[in-house]
Amino acid sequence: MMRSTFSKVVLGLLILPMGLLMADPAFNGRWRLDKARSTALDGWTTMDLVVSIEAGEVALQHDMRWRSTRVTAVNRVNTNHPVEIRDFFRIDQRHMAVYRPVDKVTPVTAMWLDEERTLRVEAHHEVETSQGFATMRITSEYRLEEGDETLTLIELHSTRDRPLVYVFRKLAPDDTSKP
Amino acid sequence: MRLRHFSVIALLLGSVACGRDPAVAEASHEGRQAWVMNFDLDWDVAGGLPEKALLISLQGLANREAPQLYIVHPPDFQWEITEPLYEFYERKHHVDFTEIERADAALEQFSSAAKGYVVWDPGVGASLNVAFTIGGLEDAVVVSEALIPLVEKHGLTMIDDLRGRYTGMSDAEIYADSIERYWSRCSRDRIMLMGGHRGRARQPAMADWGIRERMFFHDLSADPDEADELALNRSLLDDLNPMSIVFGWHPYGKDTEEQSTTLLSSYGYKMEGLHNLPNLSFNCQFTFTPGFKFTNNHSVDRDAVLQAEEKVYLSFVQSDSIGIGVWTKPGRGKIPFAWQVTMNWTEFSPAALEYFHESATPNDYFIGGLSGPGYMYPNHIPADVFPKLMAQAGELMELLDERVMEIMDNSAADGNVGNADLPVETVDRYYEAFPDVIGFINGYGPARTRDLRDTRPMISYDYYIDPKRPREEVTADLNELIRLNSRRPYFLLVHVRESNDVNSLIEVIGNLHGPTEVVPLDVFLKLAASKKTYQTRYQQPDDPKHFKGY
Numbered sequence: 001m002m003r004s005t006f007s008k009v010v011l012g013l014l015i016l017p018m019g020l021l022m023a024d025p026a027f028n029g030r031w032r033l034d035k036a037r038s039t040a041l042d043g044w045t046t047m048d049l050v051v052s053i054e055a056g057e058v059a060l061q062h063d064m065r066w067r068s069t070r071v072t073a074v075n076r077v078n079t080n081h082p083v084e085i086r087d088f089f090r091i092d093q094r095h096m097a098v099y100r101p102v103d104k105v106t107p108v109t110a111m112w113l114d115e116e117r118t119l120r121v122e123a124h125h126e127v128e129t130s131q132g133f134a135t136m137r138i139t140s141e142y143r144l145e146e147g148d149e150t151l152t153l154i155e156l157h158s159t160r161d162r163p164l165v166y167v168f169r170k171l172a173p174d175d176t177s178k179p
Numbered sequence: 180m181r182l183r184h185f186s187v188i189a190l191l192l193g194s195v196a197c198g199r200d201p202a203v204a205e206a207s208h209e210g211r212q213a214w215v216m217n218f219d220l221d222w223d224v225a226g227g228l229p230e231k232a233l234l235i236s237l238q239g240l241a242n243r244e245a246p247q248l249y250i251v252h253p254p255d256f257q258w259e260i261t262e263p264l265y266e267f268y269e270r271k272h273h274v275d276f277t278e279i280e281r282a283d284a285a286l287e288q289f290s291s292a293a294k295g296y297v298v299w300d301p302g303v304g305a306s307l308n309v310a311f312t313i314g315g316l317e318d319a320v321v322v323s324e325a326l327i328p329l330v331e332k333h334g335l336t337m338i339d340d341l342r343g344r345y346t347g348m349s350d351a352e353i354y355a356d357s358i359e360r361y362w363s364r365c366s367r368d369r370i371m372l373m374g375g376h377r378g379r380a381r382q383p384a385m386a387d388w389g390i391r392e393r394m395f396f397h398d399l400s401a402d403p404d405e406a407d408e409l410a411l412n413r414s415l416l417d418d419l420n421p422m423s424i425v426f427g428w429h430p431y432g433k434d435t436e437e438q439s440t441t442l443l444s445s446y447g448y449k450m451e452g453l454h455n456l457p458n459l460s461f462n463c464q465f466t467f468t469p470g471f472k473f474t475n476n477h478s479v480d481r482d483a484v485l486q487a488e489e490k491v492y493l494s495f496v497q498s499d500s501i502g503i504g505v506w507t508k509p510g511r512g513k514i515p516f517a518w519q520v521t522m523n524w525t526e527f528s529p530a531a532l533e534y535f536h537e538s539a540t541p542n543d544y545f546i547g548g549l550s551g552p553g554y555m556y557p558n559h560i561p562a563d564v565f566p567k568l569m570a571q572a573g574e575l576m577e578l579l580d581e582r583v584m585e586i587m588d589n590s591a592a593d594g595n596v597g598n599a600d601l602p603v604e605t606v607d608r609y610y611e612a613f614p615d616v617i618g619f620i621n622g623y624g625p626a627r628t629r630d631l632r633d634t635r636p637m638i639s640y641d642y643y644i645d646p647k648r649p650r651e652e653v654t655a656d657l658n659e660l661i662r663l664n665s666r667r668p669y670f671l672l673v674h675v676r677e678s679n680d681v682n683s684l685i686e687v688i689g690n691l692h693g694p695t696e697v698v699p700l701d702v703f704l705k706l707a708a709s710k711k712t713y714q715t716r717y718q719q720p721d722d723p724k725h726f727k728g729y
Contacts, residue, residue, distance in 0.1 A: 042652070066594070067593070094596040097642065128627070129664050131663075131669065131712055157659065160658070161655055162652070174251055179597050
């Protein structure tokens with residue numbers, strides 16, 4: 001029992017800083033969608049992605065705009081362990097009758113890849129359709145491009161033939177503009 | 180028998196409502212002389228607007244007693260049918276048009292219809308609407324300062340001058356003054372919400388109609404944040420007679436379509452737009468041609484029973500008043516399409532409806548809408564007015580040989596996204612009001628109100644095709660819906676927004692997965708009645724609402 005506790009402590013000490021060490025700090029910050037190089041949004045005018053990494057937790061904040069409407073939603077994933085996210089946000093194609101159900105949680109796993117320059121997030125997201133409920137497996141890779149000024153998000157759906165590719169440009173730290 | 184009986188009544192009602200002499204309308208079938216002008220697309224306040232405002236006001240006066248002046252707009256104008264309709268008048272009503280090229284010649288021909296002129300101030304936007312109101316009441320053409328010499332050359336004298344009267348005043352202050360001065364003399368059955376484009380360019384192409392009918396013009400906001408304007412707006416609506424019609428369109432940038440239509444619907448008034456819908460003062464004076472009867476392209480009998488197979492059924496619908504900007508585009512007729520008809524054009528533009536029916540292909544199917552005998556949001560129509568309005572809609576649908584009612588309530592939506600659903604109370608009212616339809620469709624953007632009672636399904640749009648969305652993404656979207664809705668049959672109702680290219684849709688259809696079939700809307704609804712694979716759902720109290728209402 002004592003040995004087991006000691007092992008957990010050692011393991012924890014190893015893992016905890018790993019979350020911090022394994023994240024490339026260049027991910028942090030506000031990224032603005034480059035619409036010309038991205039898959040066309042549908043029902044959104046534009047968006048920013050704000051990434052903040054703290055230990056193993058990665059906060060992916062979506063600042064969305066549709067005409068004069070602004071929506072902010074954060075998915076907090078963790079590269080150390082799976083999480084369940086209530087009101088999981090996906091960049092939805094809003095002209096499809098696919099809705100986020102009320103009071104459902106979405107299981108989400110996350111991990112660092114490619115020498116910590118890629119964050120992979122996998123979500124099993126339940127959605128409401130005209131026939132009831134269905135599960136959409138969403139695999140998202142956030143790839144930090146060379147030079148750290150471009151972030152590419154490639155999103156695959158288990159239900160969609162084509163990937164959704166969103167290219168973001170990093171904003172200067174003192175740029176407080178909203179999309 | 181009932182149809183014929185109603186047709187006669189409708190035509191007579193149309194004659195009365197339009198103020199046309201039935202004898203004149205009858206004579207039109209034997210040919211008449213009229214004049215036509217061709218407009219360009221320059222509606223800039225600093226460019227072509229002043230002259231167009233003059234000509235449109237002249238049109239309203241010239242067409243008071245008889246249809247004399249018609250305006251053809253370029254194919255790129257939002258209402259692209261003005262030229263085909265012009266040809267229709269020549270061909271079917273034997274109108275012998277003489278072209279007038281310049282404003283000077285138009286005044287030469289029609290200045291006797293005016294008693295004078297009123298001067299508006301291009302620096303004060305609302306003054307144009309005040310001038311239009313005066314124009315209707317005083318039989319005056321509307322001019323900017325620069326055009327005074329032109330109208331005086333034709334013997335017209337100044338009746339009123341708005342230059343300086345409203346300088347520095349807010350729109351609320353200007354319209355408060357206008358109400359005080361003119362409202363008591365204006366129509367109480369119809370009003371002109373002359374909004375739409377604002378600022379650098381404006382398109383008041385519907386002003387001829389408002390002037391002819393002596394309506395009050397305004398562009399007051401329906402936004403609760405614009406309390407002064409909303410209060411004035413309400414004071415006007417409070418004064419209108421029951422079942423009135425609000426012509427025009429909401430003012431862009433001041434409020435939203437959702438707010439404006441919600442407000443009007445809460446009074447049980449019908450909306451008839453847009454602000455740039457031209458030639459109503461001319462169109463209203465023609466009846467249907469002798470012997471004409473609406474015959475829709477039904478693909479199934481009203482009482483037919485069909486059985487759905489294990490496949491995906493798609494059906495395409497164009498709303499927006501027979502798809503503003505689409506009817507004359509290439510590709511129509513290649514696949515089945517349902518077209519939402521603005522039903523009260525039976526009263527204001529019979530020839531336009533006859534033109535649409537005459538030029539329909541076997542794949543074009545007409546449906547009633549939008550929500551009733553005009554554009555309305557049913558969730559906000561007072562319960563005691565709802566049956567009267569829908570009885571009117573039912574009669575118009577019978578006249579137009581339509582069996583499907585399209586419903587749209589965007590009061591809680593955010594443009595073409597968001598909540599476009601109906602609570603169960605509204606659904607109940609429709610089922611009670613329309614026992615003879617074969618079904619209902621709902622939404623504008625996607626929606627999730629669905630039901631099936633006896634043989635009448637209510638199906639909402641599962642997809643809205645944004646005309647700017649790349650076709651490969653449209654294909655991917657539709658294929659994703661097909662995957663997510665894995666039970667067969669799957670009924671996939673698609674709203675095709677105005678200006679979508681039909682040919683590109685054919686390519687999309689060819690790239691869909693699985694056994695799919697595009698069917699006419701009446702077939703689609705019959706099949707949807709045979710096997711209910713969709714979930715019954717109504718708007719829920721906790722569904723998100725963008726505009727909470729008043």
